[in-house]
Amino acid sequence: MVERRQIVERWSRGDASVLVTLVRTEGSSYRRVGARLLAGLDGYAGTISGGCLESEVTKRAVWMVRDGAVMERYSTMFDDTADVPYGLGCGGTLDLLLEPARTTEFTALMRGLEASLAGVRATVLTWLPEGGRRLRRAVVSANGEIVFRSDGLGVDEIEAALERDSPEVFAERIVPPQRLVVVGAGDDARPVVSMASLLGWSVVVVDGRPQLARSERFPEAERVLVASAAESTRLSLGTDDAVVLMTHSYEQDREWLAAVLPLAPRYFGVLGARHRSSLLVGEAAAMTGLTVAACCERIYAPVGLDLGGDGPAAIALAVIAEAQACCMGRLPSSRRLSAEDVAEQMERGGASRYLQAQCAL
Secondary structure: HHHHHHHHHHHHHHOEEEEEEEEEEOOOOOOOOOOOEEOOOOEEEEOOOOOHHHHHHHHHHHHHOOOOOOOEEEOOOOOOOOOOOOOOOOEEEEEEEEEEOHHHHHHHHHHHHHHHHHOOOOEEEOOOOOOOOOEEEEEEOOOEEEEEEEEOHHHHHHHHHOOOOOOOOEEEEOOOOOOEEEEOOOOOOOHHHHHHHHOOOEEEOOOOOOOOOHHHHHOOOOOOEOOOOOHHHHHHHOOOOOEEEEEHHHHHOOOOOOHHHHHHOEEEEEEEOOHHHHHHHHHHHHHHHHOOOHHHHEEOOOOOOOOOOOHHHHHHHHHHHHHHHHOOOOOHHHHOHHHHHHHHHOOOOHHHHHHHHHHHH
């Protein structure tokens, strides 16, 4: 997502000559299909490999698209005798689409990428320039409206491409950046925001304490709000969002936990010791009407992967690593609570004793 932002920024300031898109791979590849590079007069934004091909491709890109969009194949096999040039030892082949800027198709795609950064979803269908065909493109909104289609491209062709895969059509879903809501604006929230920003995520920070929830403390965040759990609707939280709860206040965490649990965000991490989180879950379950087991299934507590280390930066790395893995469907084993953990802590005295202990400190 960082690269998408960089590409859109370069395009918006008018420095764009050739867009390169990775559309197919065979064997090993450093980047996934859909990776892009936008070349301009002042360098380029984005990458299509691990740094092996960028220089070669950008050096020849303008010349290669002098007559329109083209497909180029590059090998990353280390083989001096291969028919496909530029063997670089990575172990695969890459099919790249190179298209000139300032065509209607290019502009339609860039507008779709720009809109995605503001939360708009779309499907982009690109008929690849192979076998004597020219590049054609369609952009379809999330509700099925055809936002753009190349001249001569019929609605029936677009509908057919949406329904089934075709080797001549590169289909991709353009989705918004991952949104992360950080509840709590203490000092340890700052590296969490910074690391999420490095991934290109859209970050919102919220806290009920105005002395902490200040935009100058979180320059990488898109929004910094002063709000309590009672005002959680201002966040418009959804099932695609990631949330990290870290107010360091038992009462505030409990209210926010009860407010967010019913919304079932994609990732919901709760900072704090295991026994503290168990007590929070026990109370939140009673407040929401959810079972303890259901609450445990919806949160990650203690928050973060067990990476080791100490201090705000190490904790932030563990939190963002777990959130990234969860949102990408790649989560390894975690330390999350079970219903049995919660029952054990509640039987030992419950939240009332924990609160009394905290007040005595």
